[in-house]
Amino acid sequence: MSGNELMEKPDWVSPPGHTMISLLEQNELTVEDFAERIGRTKGVTQKLLDGKHAIDVQLARQLTDVFGASESFWMAREHDYRASMELPEKVSVTSFEDLISILPLADMKKFGWIENARSRGDKIAQSMEFFGVSTIAQWQGRYENAFRGAAYRRATAYASCEIATTAWLRQGEIETQADEVAKWSPEQLRRELDAFRRLTWYKSPSLFLPKLKEGLARAGVKFAIVRAPKGCSASGAIRILADDTPHIQLSFRYLSDDQFWFSLFHEMGHLLLHFDKMPILENTDLEEEECESEANEFASQVIVPMVYQEELLDLLASKPKIIEFAKKVGVSPGLIVGQLQHAGIIRYNQMQHLKRRYRWVD
Template sequence: MSMNTFEPNWASPPGATVLDLLQERGLQMKELAERAHRDVQSVTRLIFGVEPLTSDWAECLSNVLGATTGFWLRREETYRSDLRRICEAVGESPAEWMSEVPLKDMVKLGWIERGTSAHETALNACAFFGVTTSSSFERKYTRLMAASAYRASNAYATRPSAVAAWLRQGEIAASAVDCAPWNPDRLHASLEAIRELTLEADPNVFLPTLEAILAASGVAMVVARTPEGCRASGATRFLNSDRALMQLSFRYLADDQFWFTVFHEVGHLLLHARDEVFLEGLEDRNSEAEKEADDFALQNLFAKVGTEVLESAPPSLRSILRLAQNAGIAPGIVVGQLQRCGRVPYKHFNNLKARYSWAD
């Protein structure tokens, strides 16, 4: 009597079992992270199949969720084996069809593990994206890219696969953010509190506060550097009916650009269709939606004084500082907008802008 071994045409990460057991026991990812002595992002990456389930993880999961360490290690082995088998079954190497994906940057940024070979690194990227073939990659991200304004941008060397990687990192990181259900009224009521944050120059201070304000309105905020080939400074979209995502890259490393992007993205969330993806830095600046988001950002940043002052204020240091004080915003934002409307040359007053840097 012969028996055939069942080989599924899908690869389910052990994180799926972890998530089922967490829900069954009424536990939050945060609680698992605390018991495992890890951060929530690590738990999230495990659940998505991005972070390998090591013997340390197996022991932790056994203690918290049950089953033996052997069960968890076999679960990981089965997943990696299925992933490899399915990826190789179609006769195309993941390393080949992922040649446009910025794998080196994804490793450098800590999004995926570096494999012992280019093939293994590509398999790790398959786990990251949740795909197993080039066609599944295209199906999953073609709609996302088509829904975004990327299609209108031809000015820069932007690669769709790099944008997809950045957006996917946003999805994964957003799942670790504890959010209230989407509440547009609360978000609108929070604009003054967000505006006051512009006066704080230290991202270590204002980012946690901004994250908390947005989360209370149902918006998961994620800060993620962009890989080569992705020039986005921000993005907004709805992940589901109760949760929106605001993704920021700090691309320009200056307060005027950062805060304008924040208010611009809030504008998209409050004004525009929930099935759209908006990518700041890649979009058609002349589109109606982008003009509306720009106007929203400008009006709310200068809500205390009105935007007309940008046309009448003398372009002097004293005037800029006085205007910033009256508006309740950082002087760098005033400089940026005066530069934007042509009242001040782009090389003038840049010393008033707060500058940021990445801690590598």
């Protein structure tokens, strides 16, 4: 059977990867050759061939370059295959009209994620472009349950909206898609921890954030700070992207240095301790609690190493003592205050002036 016949009369129930495999055989291309041509790892490419990795607009273009079929062919192939699969019993979004009625479009526009759109058609078009999809079935497959694909710290004081969280996660992908990072190395990430601790002394995010991103990139980790839109309760997330790159995302929700750095070290803890358990939110509640507890303990010990923990517990609400201890430990006083408050040694309204506060600039 020729390549053209494959493209004209595909078996729509089978994964699009079956068509790709036939075309690879006809063109005498290996999986490694294919992976190189579409710019994906061998692992991701194998998932694509198995029907476990969705085809988005960008990938459809790359498939067109490799096989010669049109982008619309591959997008239709993907759509019909996903539509043929059994859907979950409860589907909260069944059309783009549903989606735009739930998305926090006002904040997405305010934050510069999308342009202003007045008509329903324009809003739908912008939402499709933002998520990189052409059908609602594709969005469902890739994003409706995206929050389950990321272990994320949720602020219980805020209302939760899964759809808003998927938009927040997607913006994190967009902001880092051009970032170049080394191959993931847990050993390198551990080596960077001391440098990250020193960055806590920097007053301005404009000074420490570039250095932080550079250090994470050396360890093979992408990093984004994305403001949470209305309805998104996440303060941080850790996930593995389609190209097998770890991705840390923070919302900087509480705008204080102790919360920011604790959340960051917490996510690093997940990477170093629970990499093989991703996505964590799909595990049992007990495993979730254990993982969260372990990540919290990791973050606490990065801020105050075990050798200083006993001395921390003896501190009082004394500005000179806290500053002296912070210098000894090697992190900013605000982080020490946060640890003291969390341990119940001082009240949450004490020593707040030692924390650094930040604000968003629109």
